[in-house]
Amino acid sequence: MLPPGIRVSTVGVMERRNDARKALDAPLGSPAEVAHDRLWAQDLRSSIRCAAALLILLLLIDWAAGTLTTLRATLWVSLGLLLFLVLHPNRVSAGEGWLVSRGLRGARQVRTDHLVSVRCMDGVGRRLVLRDTFGARVEIDPRVLVSNPALWHRLDEDARVSALRGSLTCGETALRRVSERIDRETAQTVFKVSGLD
CATH class of the missing domain: 1.10.287 (Helix Hairpins)
Structure with a gap:
């Protein structure tokens, strides 16, 4: 029992516990470095x-x-x-070392600096399937990367880190195809803007 006049406050403990829980739930990286699907x-x-x-x-x-x-x-x-x-589009965002796709069925996150494979799935709609060493899997539409250079840059940089680590065993061809498509569409845009098309 405490002497009279002394109170114990649990507010600081509860705030620290909530901060730790938020840190676990939040994606990696600071919000200033996050690239979003602007379309x-x-x-x-x-x-x-x-x-x-x-x-x-x-x-x-x-x-x-x-x-x-x-x-x-x-x-x-x-x-x-x-x-x-x-038709509902997933909302894709990426930061240093992670990519998140939020849809109607919830959010899926993958560590892009620990990628194991990147595969392009053909079908009714093309999908890029990213898998990391922790077993997480995210599917995104390659058009999202094509229309959002910041997202592509973030994924490309982290995929290079994965390749240097040796974890990316399958997917360099799929990433190269996306890169070629982005380069082609960028060149077409430059030609349109400059009036050379």
């Missing part, structure tokens, strides 16, 4: 517009035909929502 908001607006346009079109066609019912309207709203979920 994410534009892509999000495009996905909303596409889903809304489909929904409005389906409702108008059904209403004009005189077949619009509550059940059919619910079906069209569900279809519009499904299209939005499919």
Whole structure:
């Protein structure tokens, strides 16, 4: 028991505990060095517009035909929502040693300075799959890197660190393809701006 007039404060202990928890949850690197997908908001607006346009079109066609019912309207709203979920872009950000992709199903983070493999998956939409030595895996659209030079620069620098460490055993070809595409699109932009195209 403490003598009268002496109080024990747990505020400092609780603040330190919360700071430690925030440090574990936060990505590595300082916020000033973080590169973000600067076209994410534009892509999000495009996905909303596409889903809304489909929904409005389906409702108008059904209403004009005189077949619009509550059940059919619910079906069209569900279809519009499904299209939005499919088109919803992930928000990609990167800092020194890490890359995070945040989507509707949560965030995935990979240590880019400890990459094991980088693979390009072809299919309906091309995806770049990054894996690190800790077993983390992130899929991103290569167009995000092409349209955001700061993100590409961060990933490229950290991939070089991984290659120097010897952990990057597979993926230099995929990274070279992305680099060539970025160089090609940069050259096209320079030609357009200078009027040489």
